[in-house]
Amino acid sequence: MTPDLHLHNSLTRTKERFVPIDPAHVRMYVCGPTVYDLAHIGNARPVIVFDVLARLLRRLYPRLTYVRNITDVDDKINARAAESGEPIAAITARTTADFHRDMAALNALPPDAEPRATQSIAPMIALIEKLIARGHAYVAEGHVLFSVPSFGEYGALSGRSPEEMLAGARIDVAPYKRDAGDFVLWKPSPPGVPAWDSPWGKGRPGWHIECSAMSWQALGEVFDIHGGGHDLMFPHHENELAQSRCAFGTPRMASIWLHNGMLRVEGEKMSKSLGNFIVLRELLSRGAWAGEALRVAMLRTHYRADLDFTWAGLEEAKAELDDHYSMLSRAVPPPEQPALQAEMADWALAPLLDDINTPLALTRLRDLRTLENVASVGGSATAVLGRIGRGWPVVPGLAAAAFREAAGVLGLCAADPVAWLKGGEDTAWVDQAIADRLAARKARNFAEADRIRDELKAKGILLEDGPQGTTWRRA
RNA sequence: GGUCCGGUGGCCGAGUGGUCAGGCACAGGUCUGCAAAACCUGCUACGGCGGUUCAAUUCCGCCCCGGACCUCCA
Numbered sequence: 001m002t003p004d005l006h007l008h009n010s011l012t013r014t015k016e017r018f019v020p021i022d023p024a025h026v027r028m029y030v031c032g033p034t035v036y037d038l039a040h041i042g043n044a045r046p047v048i049v050f051d052v053l054a055r056l057l058r059r060l061y062p063r064l065t066y067v068r069n070i071t072d073v074d075d076k077i078n079a080r081a082a083e084s085g086e087p088i089a090a091i092t093a094r095t096t097a098d099f100h101r102d103m104a105a106l107n108a109l110p111p112d113a114e115p116r117a118t119q120s121i122a123p124m125i126a127l128i129e130k131l132i133a134r135g136h137a138y139v140a141e142g143h144v145l146f147s148v149p150s151f152g153e154y155g156a157l158s159g160r161s162p163e164e165m166l167a168g169a170r171i172d173v174a175p176y177k178r179d180a181g182d183f184v185l186w187k188p189s190p191p192g193v194p195a196w197d198s199p200w201g202k203g204r205p206g207w208h209i210e211c212s213a214m215s216w217q218a219l220g221e222v223f224d225i226h227g228g229g230h231d232l233m234f235p236h237h238e239n240e241l242a243q244s245r246c247a248f249g250t251p252r253m254a255s256i257w258l259h260n261g262m263l264r265v266e267g268e269k270m271s272k273s274l275g276n277f278i279v280l281r282e283l284l285s286r287g288a289w290a291g292e293a294l295r296v297a298m299l300r301t302h303y304r305a306d307l308d309f310t311w312a313g314l315e316e317a318k319a320e321l322d323d324h325y326s327m328l329s330r331a332v333p334p335p336e337q338p339a340l341q342a343e344m345a346d347w348a349l350a351p352l353l354d355d356i357n358t359p360l361a362l363t364r365l366r367d368l369r370t371l372e373n374v375a376s377v378g379g380s381a382t383a384v385l386g387r388i389g390r391g392w393p394v395v396p397g398l399a400a401a402a403f404r405e406a407a408g409v410l411g412l413c414a415a416d417p418v419a420w421l422k423g424g425e426d427t428a429w430v431d432q433a434i435a436d437r438l439a440a441r442k443a444r445n446f447a448e449a450d451r452i453r454d455e456l457k458a459k460g461i462l463l464e465d466g467p468q469g470t471t472w473r474r475a
Numbered sequence: 476g477g478u479c480c481g482g483u484g485g486c487c488g489a490g491u492g493g494u495c496a497g498g499c500a501c502a503g504g505u506c507u508g509c510a511a512a513a514c515c516u517g518c519u520a521c522g523g524c525g526g527u528u529c530a531a532u533u534c535c536g537c538c539c540c541g542g543a544c545c546u547c548c549a
Contacts, residue, residue: 013479030549031549032549033549034547034548034549039549040549042548042549043549044549045549046549047549074547075547076547076548158478158479158544158545159478159479160477160478160479160544160545161478181546183546183547184546184547206547207546207547208546208547228549229548229549230480230543230544230549231543231544231548231549232548232549233544234478234544234545234546235545235546235547236546236547236548239546239547259549260549261480261542261543262542262543262544262548262549263549264542269542269543271548300487300488300498301487301488302488302489304480305480305481305488306480306481306542306543308487310486310487312486312487312499313486313487316486316487316498316499319499320498320499323512326512326513327513351489357489357490359487359488359489359497360488360489360490360496360497362488362497362498363488363489363496363497363498364497366497366498367497370513370514373512373513373514374513374514376513377512377513377514378506378513378514379505379513379514379515380514380515381514383514383515383516386495387495387496387497441508444508446508446509449508449509450508450509450510453509453510453511462511462512463510463511464510464511464512465507465509465510465511465512466511466512466513471512473512
């Protein structure tokens with residue numbers, strides 16, 4: 001696949017050709033979770049989106065280092081500890097493990113590095129010292145503050161001037177700030193709150209400095225891609241960018257900034273006050289299919305657009321996966337046509353090169369599925385081949401192999417098809433019922449055969465009579 | 476108030492200055508003991524008003540509607 005990837009850069013608000021700083025080693029940083037509570041479905045979106053991008057980059061380039069941090073020092077964590085009595089370290093360790101489990105259920109691969117804020121205090125202090133030395137930060141009443149006016153390009157990422165930001169801002173300005181827009185790099189800790197020794201006394205870092213420190217440690221002063229939710233663009237990413245550029249004196253922090261859109265639920269903004277907050281663990285408990293179905297549901301919308309999550313949409317995504325796995329379950333081993341298989345897979349994946357157009361890639365996956373169905377079950381491929389303008393041979397196994405290859409980049413359809421369709425439990429009784437029904441059919445006792453089928457249907461088992469006998473799957 | 480992003484057929488959702496998205500749902504059909512699955516066919520939309528153009532859903536302007544962000548929410 002030719003590495004001709006274009007991405008929408010939030011910094012320039014245009015689609016740009018992706019040119020790695022080092023083509024032999026692409027580097028990407030994505031803001032990870034603050035570990036104080038179970039992940040909700042909104043947390044899942046950037047994980048899924050950037051997992052797809054990571055898989056794509058690995059296909060395009062020889063090496064990728066994908067870094068996603070864990071924020072384990074934060075006032076929300078402190079508050080949770082104060083109200084529950086559980087030690088901070090226990091909360092963060094447990095929540096991190098929960099996060100890992102949930103993300104694995106989404107079929108998201110772990111990042112190459114997962115630095116933690118509490119283990120990155122030294123580089124944070126080093127960065128703050130650089131900023132003070134360069135005149136971009138100052139000490140005031142035990143705090144260290146970043147001087148926004150010292151960085152002329154502040155506001156470029158979020159597209160607003162400091163004056164504009166303050167015009168409608170609903171905040172109180174701390175009296176020790178020289179400028180209302182200045183933000184905290186280091187702050188003193190009240191009793192009972194985690195504190196580390198620093199040149200400015202015992203205290204803790206501000207929110208944004210951790211990502212500047214961790215990306216620096218893991219990827220260097222300048223790297224290729226920085227990602228995260230759109231809500232992080234301001235102030236978090238704006239401040240990160242200011243810190244890193246000012247500390248290192250570089251013309252940029254990352255070449256391309258990517259931001260995924262926000263989530264709504266059944267048309268409404270997801271919020272705790274509306275009571276429509278969906279905890280990922282709860283969604284996953286609906287069945288083994290739920291994680292992958294959520295992945296499909298999310299990839300059906302372009303990553304930059306806001307996504308309206310609906311339960312009906314999740315069901316539709318599951319149904320689509322059922323169809324995919326049905327096709328895969330009957331696919332024969334592919335013929336030895338690696339070049340053609342790669343061509344078909346590349347065709348399906350080509351939309352990803354255009355700013356990660358997953359909805360179109362999913363459409364093409366469906367076309368590959370149809371081609372395989374035509375080859376293995378019967379029918380005509382002329383309609384599909386004509387529409388897509390290809391003259392591929394219709395050979396059993398070929399499109400299925402290309403499908404698997406392409407789906408793998410989307411992180412889909414890696415499960416065993418039979419396990420997916422049958423649920424993986426002990427189901428010898430179903431086979432027995434099918435045998436009984438077969439006997440009834442042979443005796444032309446169709447009333448009994450239909451009775452058995454209805455009985456199974458009531459238990460969520462669907463029978464399908466085919467040329468090779470009767471198969472079944474869960475509804 | 477400021478900044479920004481969107482409005483595509485019953486629903487979801489790509490894309491394009493002029494020939495087709497696709498899926499779901501629905502309706503026919505092939506196949507089947509009946510079904511299911513699979514395949515085929517039908518369903519022809521681009522918020523409103525102007526403008527540019529031979530031609531606009533696609534470009535420009537205005538308006539309406541929805542959404543996001545505006546100091547610690549992915």
